Amino acid sequence: MTERGGVGTAPARIERVGAKGWGRHRTIGAAVRAAGDGAVVSVAAGRYGESLILERTVRIVAEAGGQVEIAPAEGPALVVRGGTVTVQGLRLVAQGRGRPAVSVTSGALSLQGCEVRGGYVEVTGRASATLRDCTVAGTAGAGVDVADSAQARLVGGAVHDVEGAGLVLRGGARVVLSGTAVREVSGAGLHLRDAASVELDRVELSHTATAALLVEGEASAVVRDSQFFDNDGDAVQASGSAPFAVGWWPDPLPARPLLDTPATGADEPGGIRLERCVFERTGGTAVSLAGPANADLRDCRIDTAADAGVIASGEVRLAMTGTHVARTRSTGVALLGGAQARIDGGTVVDTGANGVYLAGEARAVLRDTTVRQTTYTAVHLGGTAIAGLADCVIADTSECGVRVTGGALVRVEGGRVERARQRGVTVEDTGDAHLRHVTISESEVGLRLDTPHRPLVEHCVISDIGQTGVEVAKGSGPTVRHTRISACGGAGVFVDAGAAPVVDGCEIERCGGTGVVVWTGADPSIRACTVTNCKKNGVYLGADAGGTVEDVDISATGYPALYVGAGAAPVLRRCHVHDVEEDLTLVEGATPTFDQCTSADVGTATMPAEDGGSRVRRVALGHAGDAGQPTARAGKPDPTDADELPDLLAQLDRLVGLEKVKQDVGSLVKLMQMVRRRREAGLSPPPLSRHLVFAGNPGTGKTTVARLYGRILRALGMLGSGHLVEADRSTLVGEYVGHTAPKTQAAFRRALHGVLFIDEAYALVSDGNSMDFGHEAIATLVKLMEDHREEVVVIVAGYPSEMTRFVNTNPGLASRFSRTLTFDDYTTDELVSIVRHQAADHEYHLTPEAVEGLRRYVDVAARGEGFGNGRFARGVFQRMTERHAARIADLAVPTTAQLTTLEPQDLIDLTGAP
Numbered sequence: 001m002t003e004r005g006g007v008g009t010a011p012a013r014i015e016r017v018g019a020k021g022w023g024r025h026r027t028i029g030a031a032v033r034a035a036g037d038g039a040v041v042s043v044a045a046g047r048y049g050e051s052l053i054l055e056r057t058v059r060i061v062a063e064a065g066g067q068v069e070i071a072p073a074e075g076p077a078l079v080v081r082g083g084t085v086t087v088q089g090l091r092l093v094a095q096g097r098g099r100p101a102v103s104v105t106s107g108a109l110s111l112q113g114c115e116v117r118g119g120y121v122e123v124t125g126r127a128s129a130t131l132r133d134c135t136v137a138g139t140a141g142a143g144v145d146v147a148d149s150a151q152a153r154l155v156g157g158a159v160h161d162v163e164g165a166g167l168v169l170r171g172g173a174r175v176v177l178s179g180t181a182v183r184e185v186s187g188a189g190l191h192l193r194d195a196a197s198v199e200l201d202r203v204e205l206s207h208t209a210t211a212a213l214l215v216e217g218e219a220s221a222v223v224r225d226s227q228f229f230d231n232d233g234d235a236v237q238a239s240g241s242a243p244f245a246v247g248w249w250p251d252p253l254p255a256r257p258l259l260d261t262p263a264t265g266a267d268e269p270g271g272i273r274l275e276r277c278v279f280e281r282t283g284g285t286a287v288s289l290a291g292p293a294n295a296d297l298r299d300c301r302i303d304t305a306a307d308a309g310v311i312a313s314g315e316v317r318l319a320m321t322g323t324h325v326a327r328t329r330s331t332g333v334a335l336l337g338g339a340q341a342r343i344d345g346g347t348v349v350d351t352g353a354n355g356v357y358l359a360g361e362a363r364a365v366l367r368d369t370t371v372r373q374t375t376y377t378a379v380h381l382g383g384t385a386i387a388g389l390a391d392c393v394i395a396d397t398s399e400c401g402v403r404v405t406g407g408a409l410v411r412v413e414g415g416r417v418e419r420a421r422q423r424g425v426t427v428e429d430t431g432d433a434h435l436r437h438v439t440i441s442e443s444e445v446g447l448r449l450d451t452p453h454r455p456l457v458e459h460c461v462i463s464d465i466g467q468t469g470v471e472v473a474k475g476s477g478p479t480v481r482h483t484r485i486s487a488c489g490g491a492g493v494f495v496d497a498g499a500a501p502v503v504d505g506c507e508i509e510r511c512g513g514t515g516v517v518v519w520t521g522a523d524p525s526i527r528a529c530t531v532t533n534c535k536k537n538g539v540y541l542g543a544d545a546g547g548t549v550e551d552v553d554i555s556a557t558g559y560p561a562l563y564v565g566a567g568a569a570p571v572l573r574r575c576h577v578h579d580v581e582e583d584l585t586l587v588e589g590a591t592p593t594f595d596q597c598t599s600a601d602v603g604t605a606t607m608p609a610e611d612g613g614s615r616v617r618r619v620a621l622g623h624a625g626d627a628g629q630p631t632a633r634a635g636k637p638d639p640t641d642a643d644e645l646p647d648l649l650a651q652l653d654r655l656v657g658l659e660k661v662k663q664d665v666g667s668l669v670k671l672m673q674m675v676r677r678r679r680e681a682g683l684s685p686p687p688l689s690r691h692l693v694f695a696g697n698p699g700t701g702k703t704t705v706a707r708l709y710g711r712i713l714r715a716l717g718m719l720g721s722g723h724l725v726e727a728d729r730s731t732l733v734g735e736y737v738g739h740t741a742p743k744t745q746a747a748f749r750r751a752l753h754g755v756l757f758i759d760e761a762y763a764l765v766s767d768g769n770s771m772d773f774g775h776e777a778i779a780t781l782v783k784l785m786e787d788h789r790e791e792v793v794v795i796v797a798g799y800p801s802e803m804t805r806f807v808n809t810n811p812g813l814a815s816r817f818s819r820t821l822t823f824d825d826y827t828t829d830e831l832v833s834i835v836r837h838q839a840a841d842h843e844y845h846l847t848p849e850a851v852e853g854l855r856r857y858v859d860v861a862a863r864g865e866g867f868g869n870g871r872f873a874r875g876v877f878q879r880m881t882e883r884h885a886a887r888i889a890d891l892a893v894p895t896t897a898q899l900t901t902l903e904p905q906d907l908i909d910l911t912g913a914p
Contacts, residue, residue: 018044028070032058037083043068043090051075055082055107062089069093076100076119080127082107087114094119097140097163104129104150120162123150123173130155137161143185146173146196154180162186166208169196169219176201183207189231192219199223206230211237211288215272224275232283234307238272239290271317274300282306286325291315291339297323305329309348312339312362322346331355332371335362335385343369350878351375355397358385358408365390372396373878378420381408381431391415400424401443404431404451411436418442424462427451435460444726445471446488449478449501456481463487467723469511472499472524479504486510490723492534495522500547502527509533513721514563515554518545518570532556537563537585538577541570541592550574560585561599562607564592572597583607645669645715652708656837656870657830658701664821665709672716689818690718691785693807694797696823699869702797703757705821710755713793720753720791727756729763732777740773744780752791761796762806782812826869831858834873835880839902844881846902853904880906 015031016024025031029050031041040059045066052060052070062068069091070077076099077092084107092114094101101119102111104127111121111129116136121144123129128150134157136143143159146152147170158181159166166182166189169175173196181204182189189205189212192198196219203226205212212231215221215238228235271294279286282305289295291314299322302309309325312318313336323346325332332348335341337360347370348355355371355378358364362385371378372395379394379401381387385408392415394401401417404410404427411434417424424440425447427433432453439461440446446462449455450473457480462469469485472478474496481504485492492508493516495501500523508515508531515531517540518524524547531538531554538554541547543565550573554561560582564570566589577583577599584606586592594608649669652662672690690713694702707724714722727747734740748756758764764774785794796803796817803820807813826834832855839846846854854876861872883906888894 013039015039015041016044017041017048018046028052028060032056032060047071049073051077051079053079053081054085055080057083057085059086060088060090067091071095076103076122077116078102078109080104080107080109080129084108084110086110086112088112089114091115091117093117100145101139102129120145121152122147123152124148125150128152131157133157135160140164142166142168142191143182144168144175145170146175147171148173151175154178156180158183160184165189165191165214166205167191167198168193169198170194171196173197175199177203179203181206182212185209188212188214188237190214190221191216192221193217195219197221200226202226204229205235207232209233211235211284213237213272215293216240220271222273222275223277225277227278227280228282228286229278229280231281234284234286234288235279235282235305236272236274236287236295237285238288238293238295240293271295274298276300278303280304285309285311285330286328287311289313289316289318289339291337293317295319297321299323301326303327308332308334308353309351310334311336312341313337314339316340318342320344320346324349326350328352331357331376332374333357334359335364336360337362340364343367345369347371349373354378354380355394356380357382358387359383360385363387366392368392370395374398377401377403378417379403379410380405381410382406383408386410389413389415393418395419397421400426401440402426403428404433405429406431409433412438414438416441420444423448424465427453427455433457439463441465445469446485447471449473449476451476451478454478458482460484461486465489468492468494468513469508470494472496472501474498477501481505483507484509488512490721491515491517492531493517495519495524497521498523500524504528506530511535513723514538514540514559515557516540518542518547520544520565521546523547527551529553530555531561534558537561538580539563541565541568543567543587544569546570548573552576553578555579561602563587564590566590568592571595576600577602577607645712648708648712648715652705652712655701655704656833657826658705658823661701661705661821661823664819665705665712668819669712669716672713672718676717689816690793691816691819692793692795693803693817693820694795694823695800695803695820696797697799697825697867697869699867699871700823700825701870702823703759705823706755706757706795706797709795710793713755719755719793723751723754725751725754725756727758728760729774729777732758732781733764733773740776741780744777745784748781748784748788748792751794752788754792756792756794758794758796760798760802762798762802765806765809778810778813782810782816785816786812825867826873828855828858831869831873834870835877838874838877842877842881844884844900844902847904849904850902850907853907857907876907883907 015035017031037057047069051072071093099119100122101116102121104123109129111131114134117138120139120142123146130153132155136159140163143162144167149172151174153176156179160183162185165187166185169192175198178201183206186209189208191214198221200223205228208231210233212228213236217240273296275298277300279302285307286302286305287310289312294317296319302325305328308330309328310333316339318341320343326349329352331353332351332355334357339362341364343366345368350373354376355374357380359382364387367390370393374397377400378397381404383406389412394417396419400423401420402425407430409432414437416439418441420443423445424443428450433455435457437459441464444466446465446469448471455478460483463486465488467490469488470493472495477500479502484507486509488511490513492511495518497520503526506529511534514537515534519542526549528551533556535558537559538557538561540563544567548571552575554577561577561580563585566587569591571593573595575597579601581603583599583602599607710722713719732744
């Protein structure tokens with residue numbers, strides 16, 4: 001029989017095969033031998049126990065109506081040694097695992113709608129193979145093995161249930177996958193070695209025991225629109241010597257502003273390119289690179305990794321554009337050794353460690369990138385790393401926004417650092433920094449500079465800071481110029497002993513403490529600054545302080561505008577004080593030089609006269625009232641502070657739950673008010689211990705209440721500043737003999753006139769180890785509490801059972817911590833209320849159905865030891881807003897109601913299902 005071809009083509013001969021003898025041939029091999037080149041072999045349903053060896057152009061097609069299976073007793077089911085072979089609709093089975101079921105050593109093979117079982121597909125030499133809508137399964141060693149200069153293409157279909165790698169590419173092999181699934185393999189999904197290359201388009205790589213995509217040597221991969229999920233190891237792992245171009249990486253610290261630096265450009269040869277890929281539920285690191293290697297991630301999304309999002313180590317060149325990393329158990333993006341990275345746009349969110357971490361000699365430039373909600377510091381530099389950040393947003397971190405340690409160097413151009421629980425930006429060890437046009441806000445400390453180098457801070461805004469705006473540590477000499485520092489709970493600028501900063505052209509305003517504090521022996525240059533609306537002094541110059549204060553305008557301070565301590569010898573030149581109650585407090589022994597200083601609209605003026613005559617009132621002891629300093633008003637409430645008491649008590653009352661804690665604090669307030677009245681009446685006060693134990697599980701509001709308690713004590717006149725200093729074992733306990741006492745004393749000194757809050761205080765006591773340095777910290781703490789019992793309040797906090805054990809470890813502790821406030825876990829209704837408060841604070845509202853769903857969700861949540869209480873509730877709200885954002889993202893013009901309304905579908909359970 002013949003088959004008609006198209007116009008001008010010769011008819012193709014058809015050879016029929018039937019296992020039961022109805023056709024012309026009983027075996028496929030016989031039909032092929034009888035057929036000429038280009039013939040069609042039509043095979044009836046049945047099982048054929050032969051091994052086909054093909055060396056000519058032929059087409060083998062399974063007839064409709066049943067399955068055609070080729071299953072030889074041994075050897076491959078199909079061997080192609082030449083010609084162009086097409087096989088359609090057959091099941092090809094190899095006996096014995098670890099052997100090829102299909103072997104192509106020369107010519108070209110096209111498998112269409114076939115199933116390969118028991119053995120793998122092998123393509124070697126210069127052969128080529130195409131698998132279209134085929135399944136390769138139940139193999140060992142590999143699913144598809146392509147070697148030498150061979151080429152293969154997989155379109156649709158799947159490779160699965162493989163003991164070993166799904167696909168192995170060796171030598172100079174070239175492979176393309178489109179719409180294919182590779183899953184359930186005990187090794188790597190794709191393993192590339194030598195100079196092999198692969199191109200993936202709309203591919204699924206899932207449930208692999210090791211890396212989903214493993215690239216070694218000079219191999220390269222281009223992956224587009226593909227999904228990696230539920231892989232036990234790394235999703236992408238690359239190491240070796242993939243080539244990369246030199247010179248296209250931007251300088252992290254260019255001479256011109258970062259924003260003017262070219263985004264760089266030509267595509268890199270070799271390496272890995274990932275475009276619009278999604279990585280979900282990765283058992284290891286989503287993308288792990290060990291150099292020399294090269295990788296380019298564009299518009300990718302990494303979500304939920306058991307380790308890091310991206311790690312680059314060694315001579316790696318990494319580019320990330322519009323890529324989002326979220327919910328990693330470890331660091332979001334880590335650059336180690338000599339790795340270099342360019343990160344444009346995208347986000348790094350909700351990490352279990354740092355957001356972006358650089359160590360060794362790493363280099364990076366980040367532009368328009370958001371890093372937020374990190375457990376450790378958001379952007380951390382160590383070693384001799386160098387990074388440039390341009391127009392980035394760093395927010396909501398449990399530690400620092402940007403931290404520079406070792407000999408690292410950072411330049412930050414534009415952007416914001418906000419809501420860092422510890423410090424917005426900190427530079428330590430021998431690190432260095434240049435900050436320009438940066439806004440730092442809503443952090444406990446805005447900027448801390450503790451380095452012998454001379455960091456430069458210019459044209460920045462530091463505002464809404466819990467404690468100090470700028471801290472200049474001992475021995476540091478930074479330059480801070482043309483920067484506005486405002487709304488700090490403590491000092492605007494604090495200059496520690498021996499520091500010599502330049503503070504030039506800055507505006508310092510609305511500070512809860514002193515505008516500029518110059519501590520013992522410091523030698524700053526403060527010039528052309530304005531200091532206004534500070535609750536305490538404008539400029540405080542401590543004992544033995546020096547330096548120059550010139551062309552400084554000071555106004556509207558609660559305490560004397562200038563304070564000069566004993567032995568201090570600063571030069572004050574052309575300073576102008578106005579609109580204050582008192583212009584100067586000068587302590588006995590101070591020898592300042594006043595040159596052309598003036599005052600106006602001052603209630604009590606003691607500034608030296610222009611003619612050199614002395615109008616200075618000297619006092620035996622003057623106080624300043626900033627954190628860590630004595631205050632002239634200690635023991636007497638500032639009228640403005642006393643006015644705060646009702647508001648502070650109202651803030652306490654507005655906290656969700658904690659009814660017993662509120663009652664206990666209310667009782668303490670009444671007791672302290674009575675103590676104050678007895679003192680004012682000349683009567684002896686009753687015994688009073690202000691130190692407290694806060695016993696409760698994590699997330700029950702202990703830190704929040706501690707901060708309010710300090711402010712309440714300030715309003716009552718029991719503390720000078722009422723600021724909160726947080727500490728833990730690492731803050732108080734040293735690493736060697738003689739190290740612990742100074743560390744404990746330093747923390748205690750920072751807390752003078754405020755509250756020292758020691759979280760997980762029981763960690764100071766190590767079970768069964770009497771030589772642990774924690775015992776020294778406790779002994780030092782007990783003595784300091786006795787020596788400064790009127791100047792500080794200590795609160796120890798932690799799990800209830802552990803706190804009882806801790807207090808009983810030392811008789812001094814038991815006598816000083818005689819009152820315990822118990823913080824109960826939140827009820828379901830209280831947790832729901834916290835979520836609703838969070839929603840209201842962020843201009844969202846929940847529908848009644850969403851509230852009811854939320855209540856059911858909270859009701860069934862596991863509440864073991866690690867349950868986060870309030871943190872759990874805040875996390876639920878955050879995830880709801882993320883689901884809400886994804887839900888309305890595709891709306892062309894969402895209404896205000898759609899933008900602000902949280903529905904039941906925005907609530908997810910612990911598995912992530914709706």
